[in-house]
Amino acid sequence: MTNLKWQLPLTLVFFISGILLAVTLRTISASDQNPWRQRNENLVAMIETQEKIIANLEKSIEENRAYLDRCQQELAAGKKELETLQERLRQLKVWAGLTEAKGPGIIVTLDDNREGAEAAQAANPTQFKPEDYLIHDKHLLYIINDLRVGGAEAISVNDQRIVTSSDIRCVGPMILVNTTRLAPPYTIKAIGNPQELMEILEQPESEYSILKMAGFPVSLEAKEEVVIPPYKGGYQFTYTEAKEE
Amino acid sequence: MLKIDKWQGYLFIVLFLLGILITVQFRTQQNFLNDLTLQKTEDLVMMLKKLHDKRSGLEKELQELNRQTQIFQKDVSEGAVLAENLRHELKRLEIALGLVPVKGPGITITITTESPLVYLDLVDILNELWASGAEAIAINDQRITSWTKIYWDKNTFSLTINDQELLYPCTIKAIGDPGQLEAGLRLVGGVLDDLAIYKIYPVITREEEIEIPAAAPPVLYYISGST
Structure with a gap:
């Protein structure tokens, strides 16, 4: 009886094993006997080719999308940089006098002293020096310097904007500002604190006061708004280059 | 100690083999399902079309x-x-x-201590240099801009540039065509002739390369520029 104790489970095990083995063998033989196998193999080859192509396409698409993302970011960064640069350019153009300037300030007018000249000529023709009764380049130059000392932020003479490199000189009776011929009367406009600008020109030893005392027809007026046109000249550098730090 | 029965040993071996068998069968079945060649042809054609x-x-x-x-x-x-x-x-x-330091050929003008220089002389010299095509100018390494203030300070009794007393020897550097710059200063009846009246004799040196520092950016309160 002790034998039967393990014989029963063993029989069961062998029985199941037998069934399993049979099924396995049937499966294997069935696959070999499939009549469409040859045709299916061609189809499968085609399917596999397609799958490979699709995998490659998907890889390309993924790479392209990543690249596009980078481009978009670069473009956005570029746009931001452009905005920064344009903002800076607007600022520099204002400083460089390339834009029309508006603001409080003063208007100075200067004219040749024709009455004084006629009177002097009539009184003493031999001693008469006509140039003593004309506005000269130096008068304009020194008044402009006074205005700069008074904190003028923009200056023009007869609508010629005065910039850093503006020069004022005379050729015969003609005054050239920015190499443009000007004729009297001269109107100097300056933007800045009107009070300070007036004070500096009205100092007793200033060029303006000297002209006034000499009898030239000059005037000085504070304005709430002065409009100064932009500099029309160029900023070209032939000899100068920025020193890299 | 637990004694292992003989039959327990046999049963172990048998169950072990059974396990292997089931695994193999499962794998075979799995392969059968995965193997495309074993699928229906219509399904394969459909799959190919979809691909x-x-x-x-x-x-x-x-x-x-x-x-x-x-x-x-x-x-x-x-x-x-x-x-x-x-x-x-x-x-x-x-x-x-004048917001960046610059370099280039040009001239230096040196005025020594003994000169009775007034601020208007500096204004004249600068004007002549600009007229002669100067592209950048500095006086004692102070870059000249539209906002440079050159004046006689009555409180300190000193020639002042941008609130700093001008110290001697005074050196003016200008970048531009050296020949043209010097010629401009030496014009008959020009700046040097005027200075000579006051016994001021600046020394002019042509330079192959001079360096001019930057100025501070301007601070504007009153101007409103429109574009």
């Missing part, structure tokens, strides 16, 4: 992406060109405004 459709869809997508990429690349490179132009323009204005 074709998918492929052409992906190809269209890729074309679209390529088109977008080209547009972006164009935009990016155009933006880069625009930025480069802007930077060039900015540099030019920064040089003009």
